[in-house]
Amino acid sequence: MSGFTPEKIESDRRLLELLSQNFGNISSAATEIINLEAILNLPKGTEHFIADIHGEADAFRHILKNASGNIKRKVNELFSTTMREDDIRQLCSLIYYPERKLALMRSSETHIENFYKITLHLLIKVLQEVSSKYSRSRVRKSLPKEFAYIIEELLHESPFEENKQLYYNRIIETIISTGQAEECIRAISNVIQRLSIDQLHLLGDIYDRGDGAHIVMDTLLEYKGFDIQWGNHDVLWMGAACGNECCITNVLRVSLRYGNMATLEDGYGINLVPLATFAMETYGDDPCDVFMPKSSSDEAISDKNRRLIAKMHKAISIIQFKLEGQMIVRHPEWKMDDRRLLHKIDMTSGTISLNGTSYPLSDSNFPTIDPADPYRLSTEEQLLMEKLLHSFSVSDKLKRHISIFFSHGSLFQICNSNLLFHASIPLNEDGSLKEVEVNGKLYSGPQLLKQIEMLLRSGYNTDTPEPERRNAIDYYLYAWCGPDSPLFDKSKMATFERYLIADKATHHEEKGHYYHLRGQEEVCDNILDAFEVTGEHRHIINGHVPVKAGDGENPVKANGKLMVIDGGFSKAYHATTGIAGYTLVYHSRGFELVQHEPFSSADEAVKNGTDIISINRLVELNSHRVRVRDTDRGKELTGQIQELRELLYAYRHGLIKERK
Ligand SMILES: O=P(O)(O)OC[C@H]1O[C@](O)(COP(=O)(O)O)[C@@H](O)[C@@H]1O
Numbered sequence: 001m002s003g004f005t006p007e008k009i010e011s012d013r014r015l016l017e018l019l020s021q022n023f024g025n026i027s028s029a030a031t032e033i034i035n036l037e038a039i040l041n042l043p044k045g046t047e048h049f050i051a052d053i054h055g056e057a058d059a060f061r062h063i064l065k066n067a068s069g070n071i072k073r074k075v076n077e078l079f080s081t082t083m084r085e086d087d088i089r090q091l092c093s094l095i096y097y098p099e100r101k102l103a104l105m106r107s108s109e110t111h112i113e114n115f116y117k118i119t120l121h122l123l124i125k126v127l128q129e130v131s132s133k134y135s136r137s138r139v140r141k142s143l144p145k146e147f148a149y150i151i152e153e154l155l156h157e158s159p160f161e162e163n164k165q166l167y168y169n170r171i172i173e174t175i176i177s178t179g180q181a182e183e184c185i186r187a188i189s190n191v192i193q194r195l196s197i198d199q200l201h202l203l204g205d206i207y208d209r210g211d212g213a214h215i216v217m218d219t220l221l222e223y224k225g226f227d228i229q230w231g232n233h234d235v236l237w238m239g240a241a242c243g244n245e246c247c248i249t250n251v252l253r254v255s256l257r258y259g260n261m262a263t264l265e266d267g268y269g270i271n272l273v274p275l276a277t278f279a280m281e282t283y284g285d286d287p288c289d290v291f292m293p294k295s296s297s298d299e300a301i302s303d304k305n306r307r308l309i310a311k312m313h314k315a316i317s318i319i320q321f322k323l324e325g326q327m328i329v330r331h332p333e334w335k336m337d338d339r340r341l342l343h344k345i346d347m348t349s350g351t352i353s354l355n356g357t358s359y360p361l362s363d364s365n366f367p368t369i370d371p372a373d374p375y376r377l378s379t380e381e382q383l384l385m386e387k388l389l390h391s392f393s394v395s396d397k398l399k400r401h402i403s404i405f406f407s408h409g410s411l412f413q414i415c416n417s418n419l420l421f422h423a424s425i426p427l428n429e430d431g432s433l434k435e436v437e438v439n440g441k442l443y444s445g446p447q448l449l450k451q452i453e454m455l456l457r458s459g460y461n462t463d464t465p466e467p468e469r470r471n472a473i474d475y476y477l478y479a480w481c482g483p484d485s486p487l488f489d490k491s492k493m494a495t496f497e498r499y500l501i502a503d504k505a506t507h508h509e510e511k512g513h514y515y516h517l518r519g520q521e522e523v524c525d526n527i528l529d530a531f532e533v534t535g536e537h538r539h540i541i542n543g544h545v546p547v548k549a550g551d552g553e554n555p556v557k558a559n560g561k562l563m564v565i566d567g568g569f570s571k572a573y574h575a576t577t578g579i580a581g582y583t584l585v586y587h588s589r590g591f592e593l594v595q596h597e598p599f600s601s602a603d604e605a606v607k608n609g610t611d612i613i614s615i616n617r618l619v620e621l622n623s624h625r626v627r628v629r630d631t632d633r634g635k636e637l638t639g640q641i642q643e644l645r646e647l648l649y650a651y652r653h654g655l656i657k658e659r660k
């Protein structure tokens with residue numbers, strides 16, 4: 001019984017007519033139903049979850065290339081009994097870096113044609129394995145046009161059937177004799193990489209600290225099948241691109257703190273000359289010691305350069321403290337008055353009084369601060385800000401990159417029974433959802449996140465009327481460092497104290513209740529209920545707070561309900577975390593947590609076949625193999641099948657006419 005009636009067809013007529021434009025007759029609708037049914041029965045594609053990339057472009061790209069160790073696992077499964085370990089490593093590095101590896105082979109290999117032949121045979125086997133989860137049509141779409149036909153032929157022929165063997169070998173020989181071997185190897189390698197990740201979830205904080213965020217974004221521009229959950233550092237850059245001056249100063253301050261000018265200058269063409277000139281004029285004789293950039297051992301910043309960076313760093317930090325002070329006054333509803341500290345400085349004694357205690361300042365040379373009006377920018381600071389604002393507003397590349405956050409991103413996402421967000425869901429001490437004010441109204445849980453996201457989007461959309469838009473643009477600062485921001489959720493961002501007061505007690509940033517309570521299963525269940533995440537195996541997945549794997553901290557919490565995957569890609573945090581990041585991998589058999597050890601360089605990976613040594617931990621094993629049918633996509637496809645069946649009924653009963 002189909003359950004369809006002529007009345008139902010009548011009420012769905014508009015939808016069915018639309019559908020009939022694509023499936024004009026019985027046979028095309030029936031074929032599509034068969035295709036979709038077949039897809040429903042394929043194993044679920046592999047989802048990869050990564051958080052807190054923090055500008056580590058090389059490590060990020062490597063992880064995309066090796067699919068978080070998945071490719072090596074597959075190659076091992078296929079060849080570990082017939083190939084030597086070293087050859088397996090070399091084959092993997094060829095798949096990850098085909099151009100570079102081929103160049104190397106060309107100069108060292110004496111029997112290059114033989115190498116091409118063996119390699120093509122091996123690569124086809126690997127491709128057969130990774131493509132087995134996809135429909136033929138999906139595989140076809142991911143093949144480069146020039147080789148689509150040939151690769152498809154190879155994929156679906158078996159070299160082991162005697163009568164096919166000749167045909168198969170002949171194709172490979174022809175590829176080589178027509179000089180197409182390298183192109184073909186490159187093409188197959190790229191498809192293997194691409195098909196090894198079905199959907200990539202980036203849980204925020206792509207920007208800051210490392211110097212390659214713009215390269216990560218360039219990579220994403222070319223990438224299909226990813227989504228982003230906004231992190232506080234991303235929102236900071238989004239705010240800067242929208243023209244929030246406080247965000248601009250923070251972006252500059254963090255970049256200078258890490259001695260990272262590449263993203264600003266090479267990535268986005270932000271002109272730093274006005275800042276350097278101002279800093280030299282204002283702090284020329286000031287050593288600016290507390291503003292020396294952090295630098296890791298592999299960075300060769302000359303001493304002179306470091307001194308200049310320190311001056312620029314100080315100049316922009318002071319402007320930041322002033323502008324934040326002004327913005328906080330404009331927004332009493334943020335309740336961030338405790339972050340206005342400049343008027344508490346005693347310039348004569350070089351101290352600051354906080355909660356009744358006087359602390360000496362590590363630096364008290366503030367030539368641009370007027371004690372009578374400490375938050376006012378000097379004329380030169382004002383001019384400088386105008387130039388910087390202009391620089392940020394005219395960067396096309398920045399616009400293009402930031403637009404990705406709006407087209408592919410959101411504050412949270414629910415996908416296949418997993419709730420993804422960067423940092424936190426504000427909670428009360430008893431674990432209940434905390435009500436937070438946004439635009440004069442109180443919201444909690446999913447409503448809170450939706451309201452904040454809408455507000456931030458209205459700051460980005462140029463058709464938002466003023467003064468609403470100004471208000472929304474200001475909100476980016478709150479989203480970055482406001483105590484109840486779901487992207488931050490700490491009592492304060494103690495930037496001033498961390499720079500200028502030695503007493504570490506003042507640096508403490510009290511984490512919100514979420515971070516203390518999220519280890520409890522019932523707290524996670526409450527949150528999942530509030531977000532209407534259903535399913536027997538449902539989870540929360542987060543980044544934001546580095547997991548101290550080195551100290552034995554377990555990233556899997558709340559009896560498996562919560563997974564925290566900020567393993568610290570950031571080099572600056574390796575000492576804390578002891579590893580170089582996690583990828584959470586969710587494939588048809590369950591969840592695996594892949595722990596990456598530090599990545600040296602792509603060169604090293606090509607030359608020696610070294611990889612990120614990925615250690616896998618099985619987190620959750622499914623009782624049965626998950627099929628596409630069991631996923632969100634499966635629900636969508638099932639809906640489409642139902643609509644097509646209705647169309648079929650309408651055709652068969654003459655209620656909608658078939659097209660020829
Ligand atoms: O270690 P750094 O780079 O000085 O940054 C410290 C600051 O970064 C923050 O941790 C925010 O950045 P994260 O979102 O990466 O945690 C602040 O709470 C803190 O004040």
Ligand SMILES: [Mn+2]
Binds near residue numbers: 205233545
């Ligand atoms: Mn963060």
